[in-house]
Amino acid sequence: MLGAVQSAILCALVCASSARAACPAPCECSEAAQTVKCVSKDLREIPAGIPGYTRNLFILGNQITRIGPESFKGLENVTNLSLSNNRIAQLESGAFGGLHSLRSLDLSGNELRELQPGALTVPAPLRDLNLSQALHSRSALPALAWALRGGVFGGLAQLDLSANGLVLLPSAMFLPLGALRRLLLANNSLVALQNGSLLGLERLAWLDLSLNGFRTFRKEALGELDRLGGARLLLGGNPLACVCGAEDFADWLNGSYARVADGDRLVCASPPEMHNTTLRTLGGRDLGCHGDGAGEGAELALQTSYAFLGVVLGLVGVVFLCVLYLNRTGIKKWVTDLREACRDVLEGYHYRYEIDSDPRLGPPPSSAHL
Numbered sequence: 120m121l122g123a124v125q126s127a128i129l130c131a132l133v134c135a136s137s138a139r140a141a142c143p144a145p146c147e148c149s150e151a152a153q154t155v156k157c158v159s160k161d162l163r164e165i166p167a168g169i170p171g172y173t174r175n176l177f178i179l180g181n182q183i184t185r186i187g188p189e190s191f192k193g194l195e196n197v198t199n200l201s202l203s204n205n206r207i208a209q210l211e212s213g214a215f216g217g218l219h220s221l222r223s224l225d226l227s228g229n230e231l232r233e234l235q236p237g238a239l240t241v242p243a244p245l246r247d248l249n250l251s252q253a254l255h256s257r258s259a260l261p262a263l264a265w266a267l268r269g270g271v272f273g274g275l276a277q278l279d280l281s282a283n284g285l286v287l288l289p290s291a292m293f294l295p296l297g298a299l300r301r302l303l304l305a306n307n308s309l310v311a312l313q314n315g316s317l318l319g320l321e322r323l324a325w326l327d328l329s330l331n332g333f334r335t336f337r338k339e340a341l342g343e344l345d346r347l348g349g350a351r352l353l354l355g356g357n358p359l360a361c362v363c364g365a366e367d368f369a370d371w372l373n374g375s376y377a378r379v380a381d382g383d384r385l386v387c388a389s390p391p392e393m394h395n396t397t398l399r400t401l402g403g404r405d406l407g408c409h410g411d412g413a414g415e416g417a418e419l420a421l422q423t424s425y426a427f428l429g430v431v432l433g434l435v436g437v438v439f440l441c442v443l444y445l446n447r448t449g450i451k452k453w454v455t456d457l458r459e460a461c462r463d464v465l466e467g468y469h470y471r472y473e474i475d476s477d478p479r480l481g482p483p484p485s486s487a488h489l
């Protein structure tokens with residue numbers, strides 16, 4: 120009897136502690152570190168039974184395709200969540216709505232196509248959002264801009280949007296991110312910054328625009344960069360064209376290169392004769408702005424005028440052919456006349472030639488001296 124009670128008590132203790140320490144089969148849990156890791160386990164969805172003590176949750180390298188409002192039930196203590204390198208395409212509304220302590224969300228390396236309204240709404244002020252190589256379709260960026268506007272991102276300090284193939288930034292996209300310190304836009308396909316692209320980033324300290332498609336930064340873009348105040352900038356790895364159109368940028372760089380962290384390493388990618396030249400040391404004359412007008416503007420104008428000339432010549436040719444066709448009888452007559460005139464002339468010439476070369480008219484002058 121006593122033994123049965125003892126074993127019941129023992130069981131209760133063991134069961135309770137194992138319930139507390141329960142860990143989803145494919146994962147590793149550490150209560151001491153308040154950390155759960157489910158790494159490369161072919162998971163198709165967020166496993167059930169993640170313990171409530173979890174603060175750091177890493178579900179990396181699996182095959183998860185969607186996150187819904189039920190995915191993180193009862194995980195009010197999770198502060199850092201990484202879902203990196205899954206195949207998440209769809210974030211449903213309220214996907215992170217139960218994560219009352221969330222500070223850092225890593226969605227890098229996913230295939231986001233659909234962000235339902237409210238998909239990124241987090242109950243606590245998020246500090247760190249990683250969307251590197253995460254946006255898989257064109258529609259994901261407007262959806263993200265929309266989500267940023269609708270959510271509470273006033274506390275966000277770092278946003279990583281690198282390697283997403285972004286071509287342009289919607290105007291005022293970052294306006295809701297007034298506390299942002301670091302904005303990472305490296306390795307996209309950006310070619311220009313429009314007026315308003317960087318609006319609202321008053322507290323930015325670091326902007327990475329390296330490895331994009333910028334050939335230069337025009338006045339409008341430089342205005343946007345100046346809007347950032349003292350933020351340090353990374354601009355390397357862009358295919359900078361050192362032509363006259365880059366004069367504003369070269370001047371700006373010479374004036375404010377202390378702000379450009381890699382300012383000394385910015386080199387020309389084109390034209391070929393300028394390849395690998397340091398841009399900062401180039402003045403307007405080096406860029407071909409003054410003098411022979413070999414700058415981009417002049418080149419472009421020249422190309423345009425050649426194209427125009429080509430079109431005009433083509434039109435003239437067509438008109439000429441039409442005239443020829445419509446006048447074909449008159450032309451035939453003209454050709455006949457011409458041929459006859461030629462024949463007359465040729466015959467006269469031929470006749471004269473025959474007379475000149477007639478041997479009976481005397482010996483050739485060369486033999487006269489012999």
Ligand SMILES: *[C@@H]1O[C@H](CO)[C@@H](O)[C@H](O)[C@H]1NC(C)=O
Pocket residue numbers: 170171172193194195196
């Ligand atoms: C979250 O953490 C607090 C304090 O550590 C704890 O009291 C609470 O039970 C935890 N929540 C869950 C669901 O375990």
Ligand SMILES: *[C@@H]1O[C@H](CO)[C@@H](O)[C@H](O)[C@H]1NC(C)=O
Pocket residue numbers: 175198199222223246247
């Ligand atoms: C949690 O995220 C913060 C950034 O928000 C980071 O400083 C910290 O190292 C992260 N902790 C873990 C365990 O990854």
Ligand SMILES: *[C@@H]1O[C@H](CO)[C@@H](O)[C@H](O)[C@H]1NC(C)=O
Pocket residue numbers: 203227228249250251277279303
């Ligand atoms: C975002 O995730 C990528 C890939 O996982 C990583 O390389 C990068 O360092 C992360 N960004 C930040 C700011 O931590």
Ligand SMILES: *[C@@H]1O[C@H](CO)[C@@H](O)[C@H](O)[C@H]1NC(C)=O
Pocket residue numbers: 252282283284306330
């Ligand atoms: C740039 O992004 C592509 C995917 O868009 C990735 O494959 C590549 O490794 C990235 N390169 C660098 C230098 O980060």
Ligand SMILES: *[C@@H]1O[C@H](CO)[C@@H](O)[C@H](O)[C@H]1NC(C)=O
Pocket residue numbers: 314315339342
């Ligand atoms: C940018 O747009 C604002 C209004 O939206 C305007 O006041 C400002 O002059 C514009 N700046 C440039 C450089 O076009």
Ligand SMILES: *[C@@H]1O[C@H](CO)[C@@H](O)[C@H](O)[C@H]1NC(C)=O
Pocket residue numbers: 395
């Ligand atoms: C460009 O110049 C750097 C040193 O200034 C050199 O190391 C590099 O090989 C050069 N690259 C090319 C393609 O010439």
Ligand SMILES: *[C@@H]1O[C@H](CO)[C@@H](O)[C@H](O)[C@H]1NC(C)=O
Pocket residue numbers: 370373374399400401402
């Ligand atoms: C760079 O700026 C300095 C003054 O800060 C000026 O003396 C110099 O001529 C400028 N260089 C070029 C290439 O514009």
